[in-house]
Amino acid sequence: MAPEVIFKKPDSLREKIFPYCPGCGHGVIQRLMCEVIDELGIRENTIAIAPVGCAVCGYDYWDVDVSEAAHGRAPAVATGIKRVHPDKTVIVYQGDGDLASIGMAETIHAANRGENFTVIFVNNTNYGMTGGQMAPTTLLNQVTTTSPCGRSAHGDGFPIRMAELIATLPACQFSARTTVADVNGILKTKKYIKKGIKLQNEGGGYSFIEILSNCGTNWAMPAVKANEYIVENIVKVFPLGIYKDTTQEKGEA
Amino acid sequence: MANKQLIKGNIALAEGALQAGCRYYFGYPITPQNEICEFMALKMPQSDGVFVQAESEVAAINMVMGAAAAGARVMTTTSSPGFSLMQEGVSYIAAAHLPCVLANVQRGGPGLGNIAPGQADYFQAVKGGGHGDYHLIVLAPASPQEMFDFTFLAFDLADKYRTPVLILSDGIVGQMAENVEIKDSLKPETISKPWALTGARGREANVIRSLWLNETGVEENNFRLQDKYKIIIEKEVRFEEYMTDDADIVFIAYGLSSRITRGIVDKARKQNIRAGMLRPITLYPFPYDKIKDLVSRQCKALFVVEMSAGQMLEDVKLANEGRAPVYFDGTLGGRMPSEEKILPQLKTIKLS
Numbered sequence: 001m002a003p004e005v006i007f008k009k010p011d012s013l014r015e016k017i018f019p020y021c022p023g024c025g026h027g028v029i030q031r032l033m034c035e036v037i038d039e040l041g042i043r044e045n046t047i048a049i050a051p052v053g054c055a056v057c058g059y060d061y062w063d064v065d066v067s068e069a070a071h072g073r074a075p076a077v078a079t080g081i082k083r084v085h086p087d088k089t090v091i092v093y094q095g096d097g098d099l100a101s102i103g104m105a106e107t108i109h110a111a112n113r114g115e116n117f118t119v120i121f122v123n124n125t126n127y128g129m130t131g132g133q134m135a136p137t138t139l140l141n142q143v144t145t146t147s148p149c150g151r152s153a154h155g156d157g158f159p160i161r162m163a164e165l166i167a168t169l170p171a172c173q174f175s176a177r178t179t180v181a182d183v184n185g186i187l188k189t190k191k192y193i194k195k196g197i198k199l200q201n202e203g204g205g206y207s208f209i210e211i212l213s214n215c216g217t218n219w220a221m222p223a224v225k226a227n228e229y230i231v232e233n234i235v236k237v238f239p240l241g242i243y244k245d246t247t248q249e250k251g252e253a
Numbered sequence: 254m255a256n257k258q259l260i261k262g263n264i265a266l267a268e269g270a271l272q273a274g275c276r277y278y279f280g281y282p283i284t285p286q287n288e289i290c291e292f293m294a295l296k297m298p299q300s301d302g303v304f305v306q307a308e309s310e311v312a313a314i315n316m317v318m319g320a321a322a323a324g325a326r327v328m329t330t331t332s333s334p335g336f337s338l339m340q341e342g343v344s345y346i347a348a349a350h351l352p353c354v355l356a357n358v359q360r361g362g363p364g365l366g367n368i369a370p371g372q373a374d375y376f377q378a379v380k381g382g383g384h385g386d387y388h389l390i391v392l393a394p395a396s397p398q399e400m401f402d403f404t405f406l407a408f409d410l411a412d413k414y415r416t417p418v419l420i421l422s423d424g425i426v427g428q429m430a431e432n433v434e435i436k437d438s439l440k441p442e443t444i445s446k447p448w449a450l451t452g453a454r455g456r457e458a459n460v461i462r463s464l465w466l467n468e469t470g471v472e473e474n475n476f477r478l479q480d481k482y483k484i485i486i487e488k489e490v491r492f493e494e495y496m497t498d499d500a501d502i503v504f505i506a507y508g509l510s511s512r513i514t515r516g517i518v519d520k521a522r523k524q525n526i527r528a529g530m531l532r533p534i535t536l537y538p539f540p541y542d543k544i545k546d547l548v549s550r551q552c553k554a555l556f557v558v559e560m561s562a563g564q565m566l567e568d569v570k571l572a573n574e575g576r577a578p579v580y581f582d583g584t585l586g587g588r589m590p591s592e593e594k595i596l597p598q599l600k601t602i603k604l605s
Contacts, residue, residue, distance in 0.1 A: 044454040047323070059460040065450040067322045067461040070345050073315035076307070080319020080327070081450060083303045084277060088452050106315070109308035 010034035012043040012063050019057070023223020025180040025213025026055050029122060032180075032190045033091065034062060036197055042089050047081050049074040051094040053129040055122070058093060072103025075110035078117050089201055090117035096137040097127040100160050104136075107166075111206050114171030118196040118207045121162060123177075123238065124215040132218030136160040139237055144218070159237055163210040167243035173205040175244040179212035181230035185240070192242075199247065212238055256435045262397040263288035263427040266356060266420060267296070269404030270328050274441040275354065276302030277327040279316035281309055281335060284368045285424040286358035289330040310335040314342030314355075321351040322461040324449030326408050326441070330356040332424070333374050334365060336382075343417055344383030348463030348474065350448075350481075352411035354404065355389070356420035358427040361587025369587025370424035370509055372560035378421045379537040379568070386475055388482055390418040390489060391536040393507040397431045403534075405439060410489065412444040414481055421536060423560070425509045425589070482538075491534035492543055496522065500529030501604040503547050505569050506558040506590075507533045513590045514558045520592065526599050536565070544572035553604045556580040558590050578602075 009015075013034040018027040037043050043064055050058035052071045059066035069077040074092045082090045099107050099121050107119075126144050127133040133146040137159050141150035151159075167175040176192045179185035189211055196207030212234055214226035221229060260268070267289045270278070278293040290306070297304035307313035313329045320327035331339060336357040346353060359374050361367040378391045390410050392403040400422060407418040450459055465471045493511075496518055497503055506514040511532040521528035531547065533540050548555065554577050557566045562583050570579055580602065582595050 045452045047450045047452060056464060057466070059458070059462070063453070063458050065453050065459045067319065067450055068345075068349070068464060069318075070315065070341055073311070073318075073342070076312040076315030077319035077322070079305065079312075080277070080279065080316040080321070081323045082319075083305065083316075084320045084323035084325045084327075085451065105308050106312050109312065113305075 010038045012037045014061050014063050016061055018061060020054060021217045023214065023216050023226065024054070025124065025211070026122065028180045028186060029120065029189065029211055029213065030055070030058070030061060032186070032193055033093070033120060035190060036194045037064065039194070040197060040201070042201070046089040046091060047085065048091045048093060049078050051098050053095045053098060053127070055093060055095070056129070072098055072101070073106055074098070074103065075106040075115070075119070079110055079113070079115050082115060082117050086116065089197060091197070092117055092119045094119065094121055095128065096121070096123045096125065096135045100136040100162050108169070111166050111172050111208065112169050114205045116200055116203060116205050118193070118200050119209065120193060121208065121210045122213050123162070123210055124213045125159070125234065126215055126218050128215050128218055132215070139234065161238060163208065163243050166208045171206055172208060172244055173246045174199055174207040176242040177210040177212065177238060177240050179230055179235065179240060181212060181214060181227035256437055257432045258435060259430055260397060260433050261288055261428055261430045262394070262400040262422065263358065264292055265397040265433045266330070266400040266404045266422070267292040268433070268435050269401035270354065270408070271296060271300060272435070272437065272439055273326065273405045273408035275326040275328050275408060276300060277320040277325045278302070279305050279307050279313040279320070279327070279329050281307050281313050281331065283332045283335045285360060285427050286330050286332050286356070289356070310338035311341065314339040314346070317353050318342055318346050318349070318351060321346065321353045322349070322450050324446040324451060326412070328354040328356070330358065332358045332360045333362050333371060336374060336377065340377070340383035343389070344385050344387060345463055346417050347387035347389065347478070348385060349461050350415040350477070351417070351461065352415050353417050354407045354411055354420065355417055356404070356422060359421065359423040367587045368424060370426070370560065370589065371587055372423060372508060372510060373562070373564065374421070375536065375559070375561055375564035378419055379539065387478055388537050390414070390416060390485060391421050392418065393421050393534060393536050394426060395508050395511050395532065396426065397429060397433045400426065401433050401435065405436070409442045412442065414485060416481065421508070423509050486538040489535060490538045490540050490543070492540040493532040493534060495530040495532065497529035497531060497547060497552070499527055500552060501527045502529070502554045502556055502599065502602060503552045504528065504530040504556045504558055505533070505544065505565070506530060507536060507565065510558045510560055510590050513592060517592050517595055520596055521599055528599065539568050539572070541568070541572040544569060545574065548573050548576040552577060554578050554580060554602055556582070558582050558595065560584050560589065
């Protein structure tokens with residue numbers, strides 16, 4: 001009798017090696033996304049938007065129809081796609097410079113219109129691919145290549161809490177923040193992605209999942225230490241939890 | 254019986270889009286083209302279509318990109334400052350070989366300018382507009398009827414060549430009302446789009462992209478674009494000739510300027526000046542060969558009339574290759590060409 005397979009690469013993830021730095025959260029998050037696509041049986045019904053930045057070549061790894069989008073414009077491109085194909089699952093994958101800086105208008109307005117798609121937002125507190133510049137999510141005093149003396153509230157402003165901000169919009173159905181820095185967080189991340197996509201497929205509306213992820217290379221930390229840094233420090237600025245869930249009342253983290 | 258309606262150019266453009274099977278419109282209000290947005294807001298839902306008022310022109314053009322990637326006939330319209338904002342998206346759409354129709358109902362510029370008619374966005378329209386080596390097919394209507402006809406045509410051209418097509422109009426052609434025949438028997442061409450994003454059911458996944466990080470990918474995509482433009486130049490040049498057969502002096506004007514210039518030609522003829530007009534209908538591809546042909550035969554002088562400081566003038570000079578003297582009348586900042594100003598100049602032109 002053949003042994004039972006209890007763990008394997010998701011079918012919707014291509015046979016290709018991720019290009020990400022060792023320990024980077026992108027690979028974990030994209031695996032989770034593809035596991036959910038497999039488990040819901042929607043690979044042939046999904047259209048994803050690849051972001052700019054480190055995950056720009058998402059289509060090299062995700063075996064689904066994909067469009068690129070310009071920096072910040074993924075929610076607008078997704079709006080066009082979803083309005084043409086309301087029966088398809090549309091997944092928007094963006095980082096923090098993309099979503100919370102140059103694409104803030106597109107992000108807020110897509111959420112405010114209640115576009116029926118799911119946004120996976122990877123927050124690693126900096127612009128990763130361009131070499132670790134300050135993002136809207138960069139912590140106060142965090143040193144980046146464009147905040148060499150640390151981010152200052154005076155002049156640079158404060159880290160923007162997107163999950164909380166999006167949750168204030170009446171058309172948003174689900175907004176949560178999670179992390180892939182530990183096992184518990186990884187399990188929750190998958191649960192929230194699945195919840196958002198199921199909500200979409202039931203015609204439920206806009207869902208937003210913010211995921212705290214490490215950028216060990218630009219933070220100049222080994223991956224394990226970078227993940228510890230998220231759990232011990234970053235969550236104090238970006239608390240984990242569900243900020244909006246119209247299917248239930250506000251739940252625990 | 255022909256369905257004729259007294260309607261504004263802007264409404265005629267919107268009717269042309271509906272007739273062409275466009276059921277997705279994304280727009281942002283800006284004068285002098287608001288009638289299009291308002292018409293689409295009303296008509297799209299009645300036609301099982303979608304109207305979305307975008308949060309900006311930047312968002313509108315990217316919604317267009319999404320709908321085009323999804324395989325739909327889609328349009329956005331704007332006026333000069335808004336078209337500047339759209340350039341980022343237009344570059345991506347052109348690079349990704351996506352078909353869509355755009356309209357710029359030009360106003361006075363630069364900057365916020367005014368809401369009078371303009372033709373000063375010519376360079377932006379015909380030379381690319383955004384970053385990178387690309388072109389749009391650019392159609393220049395001179396009447397509400399042509400706003401209908403050219404918009405209908407634009408969708409077929411866009412699908413055929415997988416390229417954005419621009420209707421380059423202006424505030425007067427958009428706002429003027431004339432009798433327009435709504436040709437409701439016209440049928441849009443149906444072109445299959447196997448490249449579109451529809452969910453990878455029973456096929457390899459499709460990807461809409463303009464990024465290649467390997468050494469040759471972007472170069473290869475540029476070659477694909479340039480090959481396409483070669484075919485467009487070969488097959489799609491359109492123009493109208495008015496009394497050019499025996500003309501000593503040939504005016505070159507497009508859109509609104511061509512309407513005024515037509516009157517100048519008529520008056521010149523009454524004064525026994527053999528004038529004519531060449532009206533480019535496609536500004537890209539530009540009728541270089543036709544102009545070269547005119548100045549190689551009987552034509553002794555060219556006279557460019559446009560509402561800019563001399564943008565199409567440069568293309569006319571390129572086509573002329575120094576053969577005939579080129580005269581120019583340009584009006585700036587939303588002013589229109591004046592018959593009274595141009596007509597007397599003709600007598601001073603030596604046609605030897």
